[in-house]
Amino acid sequence: MFLANGLGFSNLVPRYPEILEHLGINKAAFGQAVMFNSIGALVAGLAASWLITRFTSARVACLGMIILGIGLLGAGMADSWIVFALCMAWVGGTDAIVDVAQNAHGLRVERRWGGSIITSFHAAWSLGAVLGATTGQAMAGAGVPVEIHMAGVLALLAVVSGAAMPWTIKGPDADDRRLADAAEDAAAGAGTITAPVDVDPDAAATAPVTSPSRALTLILVVVLGLMCAAAMFPEDVTGNWSSLLLTEQGAAAGMVGMGLVCLQTTMIVGRLLGDAVIDRLGARRVIAGGGALVALGMGAALLAGSVPGTLVGMVISGAGCAVAVPVAYAAADDIPGLRPGMGLTIVSWLARVVMLIAPPIVGWFADAHGTWVALLYGLLGGIILLLSWPALRRGPRPNAAGEPARA
Numbered sequence: 001m002f003l004a005n006g007l008g009f010s011n012l013v014p015r016y017p018e019i020l021e022h023l024g025i026n027k028a029a030f031g032q033a034v035m036f037n038s039i040g041a042l043v044a045g046l047a048a049s050w051l052i053t054r055f056t057s058a059r060v061a062c063l064g065m066i067i068l069g070i071g072l073l074g075a076g077m078a079d080s081w082i083v084f085a086l087c088m089a090w091v092g093g094t095d096a097i098v099d100v101a102q103n104a105h106g107l108r109v110e111r112r113w114g115g116s117i118i119t120s121f122h123a124a125w126s127l128g129a130v131l132g133a134t135t136g137q138a139m140a141g142a143g144v145p146v147e148i149h150m151a152g153v154l155a156l157l158a159v160v161s162g163a164a165m166p167w168t169i170k171g172p173d174a175d176d177r178r179l180a181d182a183a184e185d186a187a188a189g190a191g192t193i194t195a196p197v198d199v200d201p202d203a204a205a206t207a208p209v210t211s212p213s214r215a216l217t218l219i220l221v222v223v224l225g226l227m228c229a230a231a232m233f234p235e236d237v238t239g240n241w242s243s244l245l246l247t248e249q250g251a252a253a254g255m256v257g258m259g260l261v262c263l264q265t266t267m268i269v270g271r272l273l274g275d276a277v278i279d280r281l282g283a284r285r286v287i288a289g290g291g292a293l294v295a296l297g298m299g300a301a302l303l304a305g306s307v308p309g310t311l312v313g314m315v316i317s318g319a320g321c322a323v324a325v326p327v328a329y330a331a332a333d334d335i336p337g338l339r340p341g342m343g344l345t346i347v348s349w350l351a352r353v354v355m356l357i358a359p360p361i362v363g364w365f366a367d368a369h370g371t372w373v374a375l376l377y378g379l380l381g382g383i384i385l386l387l388s389w390p391a392l393r394r395g396p397r398p399n400a401a402g403e404p405a406r407a
Contacts, residue, residue, distance in 0.1 A: 001061045001102040001168075002121045004160040006128025008068055009091065009239070010264075011153045012075060014136035014257035015146045016243050022146075023081055027244065027371070031363020034240050036085040037092030038356030044093030045349045048100035049341040057108065057341065058168030060101035065161040068094040069154035076150030096352060100344045103329045107344075108169050110330070116275040118326040123271030126322075129264040137257035173341060217335060221343070223391035224332050225350025226384060227287070231324030232355060233381025234294055234317045238263045240359060241366070241374035242314065248371055249307045262311045263318035270322025283327045283392045291385030293320025298378035305372065317378060324385055331392050 020030050051060045071090035078084035106121040132153075139149045242259025251258070278286055294317045301313025332347035358377060365373040 001058075001065075001105065001161070001164050002125040003128040004062075004065045004157050004164065005068075005095070005098055005102060006125040006130075006264075007132040007160065008065065008072055008128075008153060008157055009095065010129040010132030010260060011136040011139075011149065012072055013133055013239055013260055014140050014243060015076070015149065016240070017247055017253075017256060018140065018146060019075075019078070019084065020244075023078070023084060025081055026367060028360070028363045028367045029081060031240075031359045031361075031366070033081060033085040033088055034359040034363075035356060036089040037095075038352050038359070040089030040091065040093030041096035041352040042349065042356060043089075045096035045100070045352055046345060048097045048348070049339065049345040051097060052101055052104055052173055052341040053339070056171075057101040057105040057173050058165065058170075061098055061105055062161040062165045062168070064094055064098035064101060065157045066154075068098060069157040073147070073150040073154050076146040092352075096348060100341060100348050103326070104173055104333065104341045104344055105168060107330060107333050108173060112169075116278045116330075118330055119271040119274035119278065119323045122323070122326045123268050123274075126264045126267040126271060130261055130268065133257045133260045133264065137253075137255070137261075140257075141253055174339070217337065220335055220391055221332070221346050222350065223388055224328050224347045226354070227388040227391065228325060228328040228332075228347055228351035229354035230291075230381040230384035230388065231321050231328060232351060233358070233384075234263060234298065234314075234321045234378045236355065236358065237298070237317075237374050237378040238314055241362065241371055242310070244366075245371040245374060246307055246310060249305070249310065251307050255307075258311055259314050262314040266315045266318030267322040270319050271326070274323035274326075278323065278327065282394065283331070284389045284394070286323055287327055287392060288386055288389040290320040290322070290324050291382045291387070291389075293317065294382030294385060295379055296320070296382075298375050298382060302372065302375040302379065310375075313375070317382070320382060321385070327392065334393065 016030075020027075025033070048060070068091055071087050071094060074087035074090065075084055078087055102121075103118070106118050109121075110117045136149070238260040242263075243256040246256045246259055274286070297313045297316030297318075297320060299313075300316060301310045304310065304313065328347065329344055332343040333341075335343040338346075362374050362377050
């Protein structure tokens with residue numbers, strides 16, 4: 001699921017300079033078109049929780065990627081700004097739903113696993129993004145038409161998503177939440193767990209769940225939404241602006257996708273190691289330290305003002321934001337009193353509200369001062385991460401299997 005999601009959109013990123021030239025638009029207009037990605041996400045994103053409840057997270061994630069691929073094909077075939085913008089809205093809306101669904105299903109696996117594993121799934125997403133960006137820039141360098149390239153991407157997404165579906169967890173997503181809540185209540189009553197907790201699934205289904213006050217829930221949702229958005233800032237810099245920035249700095253056509261490749265390659269390593277680091281240090285320290293690394297990387301790229309400096313900055317920033325999104329999603333999914341997928345849906349939706357505002361602002365400033373201002377945007381994301389760690393809970397996540405989480 002995560003690999004397919006990473007493969008899709010990243011194939012389109014290296015083709016942005018060609019699309020911008022083909023459509024005959026300036027950077028501000030391009031930023032406005034990219035903004036439609038967030039508009040689509042806002043319009044469709046809140047439907048994710050309902051769809052997960054109705055069809056299960058596995059089905060929504062796998063089938064949604066095929067629908068997303070159709071939007072990518074439309075973006076590659078667009079002959080006008082409005083068609084491109086509407087296709088970006090299609091992609092953004094579908095991606096918002098798929099994003100929640102695949103994370104909801106990954107967190108089902110994590111509850112059964114007994115320790116942090118969600119960042120490893122996000123590593124698969126990053127691997128897909130690197131493979132997609134590498135393929136995209138190879139296609140661009142070879143002169144393959146964008147529409148033919150995107151048709152191939154659609155076929156690939158259908159194959160990968162179809163292969164993933166039979167291996168998913170069956171049954172409603174609510175099943176794991178009931179077991180996790182019962183296990184957590186049993187652990188709270190028994191003190192420190194030294195052996196697995198025996199949880200009756202039938203009793204767990206009717207077990208009462210203690211919920212925080214509405215005010216605290218609201219604060220948690222808002223802060224986690226900002227944390228999630230800030231974690232996406234560096235990825236947005238590489239996804240939407242690094243190819244244009246590297247072009248301005250003199251990079252060859254076959255190299256303009258390297259900003260995304262550098263950041264996502266570091267994120268793959270960070271996410272593969274991230275579960276063990278989170279279990280050892282805790283999510284709070286990981287997020288605070290990650291924010292400092294993002295600020296350092298974006299600041300270094302800003303000061304260097306060159307292709308090598310930009311790429312080194314993306315490497316450092318990738319290490320900082322590697323686990324931030326999965327940590328925010330895991331925290332959102334654990335907010336008590338919300339039905340399965342609701343915390344993820346709302347936090348993801350709030351993050352996309354922020355992402356709706358950012359691209360046109362960056363585009364306006366880029367036209368006035370240069371694309372380098374996108375690096376300031378990434379730097380702001382690092383600062384927000386550095387300040388948002390108090391919203392995270394102490395200790396491991398609730399375990400649906402009723403077993404002690406590995407520390």
